[in-house]
Amino acid sequence: MAYVAVSGGKEAIEQSLKLLEIFRESREDITVSGIKENMGLLVDKIMSEAGFYSPEYAALALKQCEGSVEEAVFLLRAYRSTLPRNYYSCPADTRDMRLIRRISAAFKDIPGGQILGPTYDYSHRLLDFSLMEEETGEKAEEGEGVGSESGEDIRCGRVTDILREEHVLEEVEEDNTEPFDVTSNLLTFPAPRSARLQTFARSDAGFLGGVAYSSMRGYGAVHPTVSELRCGYIEIDVPYILDEEESLCIGEILVTEVEALVPSHTETDEEFDKMSLSGGYGLIFGRNENKAIAMSIADASLETKGDTPSQDEEFVLTHGDCLEMSGFISHLKLPHYVTFQSKLDRVRAKEEGK
Secondary structure (H helix, E strand, O other), X not given: XXXXXXXXXXXXXXXXXXXXXHHHOOOOOOOHHHHHHHOHHHHHHHHHHHOXXXXXXXXXXXXXXXXXXXXXXXXXXXXXXXXXXXXXXXXXOHHXXXXXXXXXXXXXXXXXXXXXXXXXXXXXXXXOHHXXXXXXXXXXXXXXXXOOOOOOOOOOOOOHHHHHHOOOXXXXXXXXXXXXXXXXXXXXXOOOHHHHHHHHHHEOHHHHHHHHHHHHOOOOOOOOEEEEEEEEEEEEEXXXXXXXXXXXXXXXXXXXXXXXXXXXXXXXXXHHHOOOEEEEEEEEEOOOHHHHXXXXXHHHHXXXXXXXXXXXXXXXXXXXXXXXXXXXXXXXXXXXXXXXXXXXXXXXXXXXXX
């Protein structure tokens, strides 16, 4: 879509950018490291929707755009597009996750125990006015408060392994096909599940939450039980250049993973005898529990057949992208003189013909 600049547009834009700098100028001592350390959940949200894992750059983007999530995602995706892609990482087994939080809503007792970890789930939703007078404290040592009482890392198998041993989970064939890369290829329908999961991981958290909420309220067929929610660090390996059978660990990232269980739909007693549990899956950068749960519900919804919005693959996958969503709405602020005048002329002609 092309636009013709109005007279004086260049000077007006330059003044607008100068004014933006004035509004963005820090009147308090706010640093990128301060944003990264104190706004961790917001930083994680930005990384998730940008599809780019870098807490420092996400914090920088937030500072640059006055905390606008949409602009920060735009900045990170634009920067990511300039980077070379040297490797594809090896598949990561989340059973080896170094846990900081792990709960199950399906079982009271699970092997390894429930690990509450850092969460607002059990906090009082009351403003803490003492924070207004809080002074900067000493930075906690890395890893402090994370791990077992002995100081060892916590690692546990999946809760769904218990159900597999009892043969109550729906059998799923192992899929070893190359994952579809939505950042390099055009998304087509029907989309492979790998493309769905990638798209969900980068989707706007609010949109994905709305899709999941609609399904649970009856505009869909999925109201799951969270088999396991876990948050922790997983190692990222890449193939070793000199030996393809070997790999090198290049670091670790913080993720939130959810496995949700959904009973198969039954109508008759015969079908009930064959009832099993299927699952939805969600994995998101950082601590992002509601989005991970919503992702697992959306994933399970697209595995069911129906006419509701949450079961419409094209609707769900093409309308949740934060950048495209905000960009298309934002473009309405740009000049539409020609198209509007055309519509106005038609309305005027209609009125004159009466």
